[in-house]
Every structure is written in C-alpha cells, then in structure tokens.
Amino acid sequence: MNLSQGTLRWLAGALFLGALGAAAWRTPQPAALTFAPPPEARQQQLPTLFLAQNLPSTAAAPRHASLTELPDGRLAAAWLAGDDDNAGIWFSTFGRDGWRAARRIASRESTAGGTFAWSSRTARPLLHAEGSWLHLWYASHNPLGGILLNHSQSTDGGASWYKPSRLPTSPLAGSGGEPGGPPLLLADGGLLLPLAREFMTARGEWLRLAATGEVIAKQRLPAAAPASIALDAQQALAVLRAAGQDQLAGSQDGGQTWQNIAALPGLAPAAPLALRRLHSGKLLLAGQTPSGTLTLWLSDDTGLTWRVSRTLEQATDATADLAEPALLQGRDARIHLLYHGPAQQLRHAVFSEAWLNGEAP
Amino acid sequence: MNLPAAYGLLAHAVIFAALFALIPFGEFRTRAVLTASITALLAGIAPFLHGVFGPPSLTLLQLAILQIAGRTPSPLSYRAALGLLVFSLVFYPLALGWGPFDPYALGYQPLALLAALLPLGGLLFWRRQSLWLLILGVDLAGYAGGLFANLWDALLDPLLLLLALAVIVRRWRASGSVTR
Numbered sequence: 001m002n003l004s005q006g007t008l009r010w011l012a013g014a015l016f017l018g019a020l021g022a023a024a025w026r027t028p029q030p031a032a033l034t035f036a037p038p039p040e041a042r043q044q045q046l047p048t049l050f051l052a053q054n055l056p057s058t059a060a061a062p063r064h065a066s067l068t069e070l071p072d073g074r075l076a077a078a079w080l081a082g083d084d085d086n087a088g089i090w091f092s093t094f095g096r097d098g099w100r101a102a103r104r105i106a107s108r109e110s111t112a113g114g115t116f117a118w119s120s121r122t123a124r125p126l127l128h129a130e131g132s133w134l135h136l137w138y139a140s141h142n143p144l145g146g147i148l149l150n151h152s153q154s155t156d157g158g159a160s161w162y163k164p165s166r167l168p169t170s171p172l173a174g175s176g177g178e179p180g181g182p183p184l185l186l187a188d189g190g191l192l193l194p195l196a197r198e199f200m201t202a203r204g205e206w207l208r209l210a211a212t213g214e215v216i217a218k219q220r221l222p223a224a225a226p227a228s229i230a231l232d233a234q235q236a237l238a239v240l241r242a243a244g245q246d247q248l249a250g251s252q253d254g255g256q257t258w259q260n261i262a263a264l265p266g267l268a269p270a271a272p273l274a275l276r277r278l279h280s281g282k283l284l285l286a287g288q289t290p291s292g293t294l295t296l297w298l299s300d301d302t303g304l305t306w307r308v309s310r311t312l313e314q315a316t317d318a319t320a321d322l323a324e325p326a327l328l329q330g331r332d333a334r335i336h337l338l339y340h341g342p343a344q345q346l347r348h349a350v351f352s353e354a355w356l357n358g359e360a361p
Numbered sequence: 362m363n364l365p366a367a368y369g370l371l372a373h374a375v376i377f378a379a380l381f382a383l384i385p386f387g388e389f390r391t392r393a394v395l396t397a398s399i400t401a402l403l404a405g406i407a408p409f410l411h412g413v414f415g416p417p418s419l420t421l422l423q424l425a426i427l428q429i430a431g432r433t434p435s436p437l438s439y440r441a442a443l444g445l446l447v448f449s450l451v452f453y454p455l456a457l458g459w460g461p462f463d464p465y466a467l468g469y470q471p472l473a474l475l476a477a478l479l480p481l482g483g484l485l486f487w488r489r490q491s492l493w494l495l496i497l498g499v500d501l502a503g504y505a506g507g508l509f510a511n512l513w514d515a516l517l518d519p520l521l522l523l524l525a526l527a528v529i530v531r532r533w534r535a536s537g538s539v540t541r
C-alpha cells in the first residue's frame with residue numbers, strides 16, 4: 001500500500017498528538033514530597049541488654065551488610081561476599097533459633113538472566129521490608145566497570161526472589177549509583193532510595209519510588225550523603241560528606257535545601273557510618289574513629305551535640321575498614337547492629353537503649 | 362518476562378543488524394542482516410551492548426529499522442545530527458552530575474517536556490517532516506505504554522549521540538575532500 005505524502009503527514013500528525021496525549025495521561029503526578037512521620041518518641045522499657053555473635057560464614061570477605069525487620073519480627077540481612085566476578089549477595093534471617101544458614105540470592109549470572117544484559121559483578125545491597133514485600137536493591141557492574149542499580153523482591157520472607165530488573169537512574173548506562181543507606185518512607189506509601197554516585201562528582205541522590213515501585217522522581221543532594229533520616233513530614237537530617245569531612249545537615253523542606261547543623265564527632269575520614277532515630281527520639285550514630293575503634297554516639301538534641309555512648313571493637317590495624325555498620329531498632333525496641341568484625345566476619349550485636357545509656361548488663 | 366529488558370536486548374540485535382545493512386551485500390543483503398541479528402543474540406553481542414549502553418532509545422531503533430528497510434536518505438541528516446549533538450553537549454554533562462540542575466530528572470514527570478515537544482511537533486508538521494513526526498510519535502507511545510520510566514530514555518541515548526557524531530564527521534570529511 002502506497003500512502004501519499006499528504007496522507008502520511010496527517011497520519012503522523014495524528015499519531016504524534018495521540019501519543020502526546022497518552023504520554024501526558026500516563027505521567028505520574030505524585031503529591032508533594034512528604035515523609036512518613038516517625039512514631040512519637042516513647043520511653044524505653046527494655047532492661048540493660050547486650051549480646052553479640054557472628055553471622056553464618058559465607059564466601060570470603062563479607063561486607064556492605066544491610067538489615068531489615070520482617071513483619072513477623074524476624075530480622076533479615078543481606079550482604080556482599082566473594083571476590084570480583086564471584087561476588088554475590090547473601091541472605092539470612094534471624095529468629096528465635098538464631099541465624100539461619102546463609103544462601104546466595106543474587107549473582108552476576110542471576111543479574112544477567114533477569115536484565116538480559118551482560119553483568120560483570122554484583123555490588124552493594126540494600127534490603128527493605130515493606131508489609132509482605134521484601135525488597136532488595138543492589139548495584140552491579142557492567143562490562144566497562146560502570147555501576148547499575150537493580151531491584152528484586154520476595155513475597156515469602158526471602159525464600160524465593162523475583163528476577164531482578166534494572167532501575168533507570170541515569171541517561172548513561174553505568175553512571176548510576178549504589179544504594180547509599182536505608183530508604184526514607186514517604187506518606188504516600190512510596191520511598192526515597194538514597195544513592196551514592198561517584199561518576200564525575202561524588203554526590204548523593206534520592207530516587208523517589210512510587211508505592212508501585214516505579215521510579216517517579218530524582219533529586220540531588222549537595223554532596224555525598226552516607227546516611228539520611230526523616231524527623232517529621234518535612235524535616236530530614238543527612239550526613240553530608242565533602243572532602244572527607246562529615247557534617248550533619250538539616251532540611252526543612254523535604255530535602256530541597258540543606259543547612260549545616262553540626263560537625264559530627266570524631267569519625268575517621270570517609271568512614272562508613274550508620275544513623276538511626278531511636279524510639280526514644282534520640283539519634284544513634286555508629287562509625288569508626290581514626291584509631292580504628294567501632295564507636296556508638298548518642299545525641300539527645302537532634303544532632304546538635306553528640307556524646308560517646310559505647311565502643312565495641314578495636315581493629316588490629318587502624319587503617320582496616322572495621323565497621324561498615326548497619327543499624328536497626330526492632331518493634332520490640334531491641335537495637336541491632338551489623339558490622340564487619342576484625343576476623344573478616346560479619347558480627348551481630350543486639351542491645352537495648354539502657355545499655356547505650358551506660359548501664360551494665 | 363521483563364518487558365523493558367527484552368526490548369533492550371532485541372533492539373540491540375536490530376541495531377547491530379542495521380550496521381551490517383550499511384555493507385553492500387547486494388542480493389544477499391536480507392540474509393546478511395538476518396544472520397547479523399541472530400548472531401548478535403546468540404553470540405552475546407546484544408547482551409554485551411545492552412550491558413554497556415543500556416536500552417537504546419526508540420529513536421535509534423526506528424532509525425535502525427529504516428536503515429534495514431533500505432529507506433534512504435536517513436532522516437538523521439547533517440542538520441538534525443548537528444542539532445542533536447549540540448543539545449547533547451548541554452544535556453549529558455548536566456544530567457551526569459555537572460552542577461545542581463539535573464535535566465534527566467525532568468523525564469520522570471515529563472509534563473514540561475511534553476509541553477515543549479508540542480511546538481516541535483507543530484514545526485515538524487509545518488515543515489512536512491512526516492518521518493520525524495512519526496519517530497517522535499512512536500517515542501511518545503513507547504513512554505505512554507510503560508516501556509520507559511523516563512521520557513528521555515525513549516528519545517535519546519549515547520549510541521544515538523555517537524551516530525549523530527558519525528554523520529557530522531562524515532559530512533565534514535566529504536566537504537573537506539570536495540574543497541581539496
């Protein structure tokens with residue numbers, strides 16, 4: 001069938017207008033960004049408590065642990081283990097009978113199989129439970145070493161996982177970011193997923209996901225942001241890292257603008273850290289000091305001042321990356337800390353706020 | 362089945378085959394193109410390209426299909442390529458982290474972008490650029506159908522930028538040889 005130029009022109013015009021209208025109809029129009037307010041501060045009822053144990057051993061060099069709480073109260077952890085091409089994401093759960101045997105839930109092969117794209121190795125994971133959904137975001141490297149962000153999910157507490165899919169975070173494949181800390185919950189059921197990007201400039205970003213999991217927005221932070229938390233519907237705190245120095249910054253407008261609030265206590269330059277708002281309203285910070293000690297700091301005034309609460313481990317070599325902490329406070333008020341121990345193993349410490357306040361167990 | 366992933370893989374196989382369509386195979390052209398696309402899928406070329414470049418834009422895929430169909434001259438003329446290159450020289454550095462403004466983020470909620478495309482569509486219609494109007498319409502339909510979460514990904518990609526660069530360089534070389 002031969003179309004005349006005139007007919008083709010009108011057909012193309014009609015297609016263009018129809019598609020433009022459909023695209024406008026499909027465009028997500030989310031409400032203004034509002035954080036899900038954290039629960040009201042309440043006093044701790046737990047007695048003084050401290051326990052520590054190793055996680056089940058996996059392949060060599062476990063690192064980048066991520067921690068979340070399942071709806072039934074069990075903990076779930078994911079971490080990276082293995083070298084280069086053999087690196088994989090390992091998963092285990094912690095219940096009344098302790099940690100279950102760890103198993104690999106993502107690898108370069110499973111990533112390539114799900115995304116139909118060559119993948120050279122897997123990288124940092126982030127685990128997050130949301131109702132009956134257990135989300136796993138993790139970075140992977142493309143053949144040129146660039147970083148891509150992938151997402152997989154489980155509906156049975158991590159027993160089985162959907163094939164991963166790639167999230168669009170950048171116009172240039174391989175310039176995406178790694179998960180940069182626990183997500184921030186939004187009032188509309190969505191999430192803000194912190195990303196750490198190293199391409200061109202080291203910078204933090206928040207990837208906004210709708211309740212359906214679709215990426216619907218992205219916003220840049222003024223610097224790399226290894227940790228961020230919400231304080232109420234609009235207020236947030238983030239640790240901003242520039243030139244190796246950490247500053248606690250606050251935002252009153254959902255992360256649009258930031259002001260420095262306070263310098264953080266004596267952390268090693270560029271050391272991994274974890275920040276949590278406890279049920280009591282206090283802030284808990286975990287990180288490594290320049291001398292290589294894994295330390296916990298508390299703040300009673302929303303980050304303005306900090307005091308050392310406890311020291312946990314001392315690295316045999318001060319330059320060793322001892323900590324890489326992941327923090328979580330369960331619904332039962334117990335605080336869980338996963339970190340990279342000195343014996344190249346992941347350690348799990350469970351403690352109460354009474355222990356943080358200096359009381360002996 | 363992950364639709365965007367399947368699209369990315371198959372589109373790279375088509376684009377690889379379009380490269381072969383540039384070679385003058387004569388009466389074996391159809392077979393050569395078919396063989397190239399199957400080879401790209403079976404020999405891991407398409408997954409490799411998908412891993413390196415990500416899913417190609419619908420714009421590039423349509424240009425590849427037109428190339429395979431033997432439609433000449435390509436809609437990607439020197440002027441179109443130059444416009445694309447100039448735009449990309451601003452867009453990509455900003456989107457990849459240069460400065461606080463991220464134009465790529467506009468593509469997740471692209472009402473402003475769609476409003477800007479409306480006069481562009483009108484201009485193409487007025488200039489009787491039916492093929493570009495069709496290409497743009499299919500791009501928008503791909504976004505509307507959920508193949509892309511970000512409208513920019515339907516419109517542009519780094520391989521398209523490389524193609525535009527090749528068109529410009531070829532033109533400059535051709536004009537240089539005429540001058541000599």
